[in-house]
Amino acid sequence: MPPATSLHFYRKRQTFEALAGERPQNLQSVYTVVREVLAALEERLQNLEASFYGPGGTPETEVKQWYLPLQLILRPARYSGLMSKDQLEDIYDRHIDITDLLTIDEESLVQIQNLVAKVLKAVREGFSESILYVEKLMDFLKRYCVSFSLPDGDSYLETATNYEKQRRDLERAIKLNIEVSS
Secondary structure, rough: OOOOOHHHHOOOOOOOOHHHHHOOHHHHHHHHHHHEEEEEHHHHHHHHHHHHOOOOOOHHHHHHHHHHHHHHHHHOOOOOOOOOOHHHHHHHHHOOOOOOOOOHHHHHHHHHHHHHHHHHHHHHHHHHHHHHHHHHHHHHHHHHHHOOOOOOHHHHHHHHHHHHHHHHHHHHHHHHHHHHHH
């Protein structure tokens, strides 16, 4: 066997950005890139959560912090919960309407309005980049992780058929959640 040089076998490692312009070297490189992107997305989401709750903050402490002001504006308005920003705007409109007898704690109303603004800002700014990465990732998976089985399937290829059905269901769920978040 003739001696091989290292240059003959040297290829640069593929990255997520490189997959947009070139075919993958092999299926293992696609798996590696997908794992790296998912790990980076998970880290980004953890960082978003940490920046939203602040240092040492948890969802429990956040809920406890806002529970009393929320109850002070929801009880007089006879709402069982705050489901949308429209409800908060309705409570505010009723509060400033002199013909409506609704009286609520103004400081609590301002606190909850600030909370809603904080949440909306965090969602809009924090998730936009992550959504783009997920959309790109879905495109690459559709392109490079194609099943050889049709979703209707063949009775002799039950595993492949189940894989394809699960892949399509997961893809639909991801697209649905991305559309809702956008």
